[in-house]
Amino acid sequence: MFLREIIKMSERIQNHNQYPFDIPSIKLLDRLSFRKNVTFFVGENGSGKSTLLEAIAYQCGFNTAGGGRNNQYELSASEAKLGDFIRLSWMPKVTNGFFMRAESFYNFASYIDELAIEDPRIYQNYGGKSLHEQSHGESFLTLFKNRFGQKGIYLLDEPEAALSPKRQLSFISIIHELQKSGQVIIATHSPLLLAYPHAEIYNFNEGPIQLIKYEDTEHYQITRRFLENKHFYLNELID
Structure with missing residues (x-):
């Protein structure tokens, strides 16, 4: 494990009521520790989990549009507004890794x-052919299997989107x-991925960011209740 802690530098923030500092989970954030090699961020859309993950990517020197330190391309709306207001504590610090954003994967x-126009050999790192020539799910798995695997830190924002x-x-x-x-570190809505046993789960939904057990997450509870009583839920939603 390399990243040990995130510290929010509140003294640098001029307006705590401005986005993204007004997001409840971010507003109440002081420090966040990492004790496992796999950590999940969970919460509703807008709860701050992707915002914090993007800020970590920014501090790692990764392209916040998606990619590693050497992937230089621009994408609107990929700025990390929280990035300048957190500090990362490492032991030891690593520079290798990747930030994977499902929403901007097409652009990556x-x-x-x-790049392959000038050097087709770059496809060797991505399964031997263009990611666009593979299905969405195949291209995701190709990236994971071929580009990942070296010693480093890997930040994944909703990787289940195409799986x-x-x-x-x-x-x-x-x-x-x-x-x-x-x-x-993975921000996800998937109850399947969250079941990975050797991980910690941080909940962004209610006030301060806190650890939560898998069985206590809304993702698990809602999925289980629906599968156990499908007709009741469907009648409530449709009738």
Whole structure:
């Protein structure tokens, strides 16, 4: 494990009522510790989990549009507004890794295609062909299997977005292999990924960011209740 702690530098913030500092989880953030090689961020959309993950990527020197330190391309709305207001505590510090954003993955794939025009060998790092020539789910898994794996820190924002339930289960195996030499922090809505047993889960939903057990997450509870009583929920929603 490399990243030990995040410290919010509140003294630098001029307006705590301005986005993203007014997000409840961010507003109440002081320090956040990491004790496992795999950490999940969970919470509703807008709860701050992706905002914090993007800020970590910024401090790591990764492209906040998605990629590593050497992937230089621009994408609007990829700025990390929280990035200048946190400090990362390392032991030891690593510079290798990757920030994967599901919402901007198309742009990253297009960037790789542009590089391949001058040097087609770059596809060797992505399964031997353009990511655009693979299905969305295949391209995700290709990235995970070929670009990941070195010693480093890997930040993944909703990697389940293009993965079927079956492929999410396959991805759990990838997480397990990756954590043997790297550190993984994942923002997710997937109850399947959250089931990975050797991880800690931080809940961004209610006030301060706090650790939560898998069985206490809304993702697990809602999924379980729905599967156990599908007709009741459907009648409530549709009738």
